Amino acid sequence: MNASLFALALMDGVSYAALLFLVALGLTLIFGVMRILNIAHGSLYAWGGYFAATLGMGIAKFGLSPMLGLPALFVAAIVIGVFLATVLEFALLRHILDKDPILQLLVTFAAFMVLEDLQRMIWGVQPVFVSDVVTQLGTLSVAGVTYTRYQLLLLPTVAVLAFLGLRWFLGGTALGRQITAVTHHREVATAMGVNTGRVTWLTIAVGGALGALGGALASPTTSFTPGIGAEMMVLSFAVVATGGLGQIGGAALAALMIGLTRSFAVYLMPEVEVLVPYLIMVGVLLVRPEGLFSTAAARRI
């Protein structure tokens, strides 16, 4: 493997990691605040993608400016993410906060299946895609290999901005600090006057929008089909588990590790590509059972 192939693998890995990170970020954020592993997060990814594709088709159909394509992806993500997350929170999640983790898992899994069926009713089973955005942004050539600007520049930029933005929000704003407080201890935060209900809803909305954003940004390059949510759910869970549940920095590092290792595997050992995320997860969890960025948990008596 020479230097230029190394660079190619690096670029592919980063752009793949970017999408993975966005979805995992939403999942880990929600887990941090609610301590619920929200399986329905996979549906948010799927719905975000389908809805973005619908908007994209609408733009083409009504002859609107193609410049709207890119903003439409973000609009789609926010609308569908906030909407679905709100429905999930009010209808389900807030009622199962104190329940057994197994039950929580089952309830969100049920929600996932319901959403998957609804999605099939709305968008059908044929693959859906709208790729005008990628074409508009054009391509660039690196070492004789053509890349799309969308994939090479836009996706990593959005991921980095989401990461920095969220860090700043959680650490630098009053609301963000309230979220952090709830993450540490819900009851104590409530006692200190934090409106946990509102904070929880906000987190879920942001987390949901991030999941949907992952889907929306994937929609110009990926065909959306039934089952795509489950695929992403499993993968982003691997990222979150590797990074440490509830750990944003951990999710970023784990997504990068998985993305890069996977693309190097395609060049060096294509046979193990499929296994890579799980090999990394097992490797990390064997050494650090709480994940990469686990913090020492205070024992609650």
Next chain:
Amino acid sequence: MKLLKTLTAIAVTTLASGFAQAQDKPAELKIGITTFTSGAASVFGVPAKAAAELLIEEMNAKGGIGGVKVAATYIDEGIGGDKLLSEYRRLVQEQGVRTMLSAISSGNCNIVAPVAEDLKVLNVMWDCGTEKVLEEKRYKYVVRTQANATTEMVATVLYLLKTKPNFSTIAVVNQDYAWGRDSWEIFLNTLKALKPDVKVVAEMFPKLGASDFSTEISRLQALRPDVVLNTSWGGDLDTFVRQAAQRGLFTQGATMVLPLAESSLERLGATLPEGVIVGGRGDHYFLHPETKDEPAHKDFVAKFRAKTGSYPIYPTYHMAQALVGLKTGYESAIKANGGKWPSSEQVAEAMRKMEFKAYGRTVTMREDGQGLEAQLLGTTKRVAQYPFAVMDKMMLVPADLVTTPVGQKSPAWVKTIKADLLNSDRLKTYDFK
């Protein structure tokens, strides 16, 4: 002792009456159809189910099969092998279904075939491709009304070598599951038999349902192979084609070979460029060069479009073949049975000795239950009449040339294929008209 005798007597009577019942014309012919209505493979299963509904309705309007109306029950293959099997058994044992059309997935065909044999139920494998199922075991009750993977892949190699005889390197990007692996094995062994100097420069097997092929595409762009094979289907194929097109892989000079892309042509619209080799697992295409003007075929295309809004794709044609094959089999068994309603065994036997025609060329059934179905391949071309690519430079490959003979096994047989096959005067070519 007396008790035992009584029991035996009861058993014999029940058995006999059961047998007699099978000979009487039933009120309706119950059939079970397994198809994907969930998961990624529903891109095939749902259109095929629509075709089944359409065709069964039509068949019943014309008197059904041997004067008996057909009533179908559908099972979703997406629920997984174990659950599929319990649904299958439930249909047979509780609802008395004696005729099954199963399955799309090769994995599911492997699961249901021995069970059908065990339950003595006629099982028509209506879409699955694995050649192993009928080569490794002889079944009495299991038949397949279309080609198998060997026929499909050998025909693809022939078409590739006919249209592009001079190339030296090939790379493969197939889905990482049975079909992706097996189809590559057959393709490569055939290619090596016909063109031993070919060099394989990359073998990539991304996950089934993968959403991103950018690393594979980068690697292909760096390697610049002469030929790229990709036997994937559905969303995976669409995604690969889109990402490859976005990144200019199609304009780099490699010949792309996509043996299942007939089922993606309409969806891919303007994304799929000209000059790509495509196939459709058989000789069925809404613009089939020999049958596109046949009234029955035109009628089917029109009705299917009215019902679903899309042109029929290969799984819908496979469904048509299974239903026409079933009707032909039943009717010839009725005839052989002196006009009386036949048992599953008699139908299964009749189905091994028949010919039938749906919307492609005539399919001939063999004694091992395998159907001999011609293969249609072509090269994409853009035309004014359709907003998506159509097949041009089409070639029809007769199945007997490219199918493993009865009693032999594909891995060994494909290695014995001789290059003079390429000069056969039975390979007919057609341009888009």
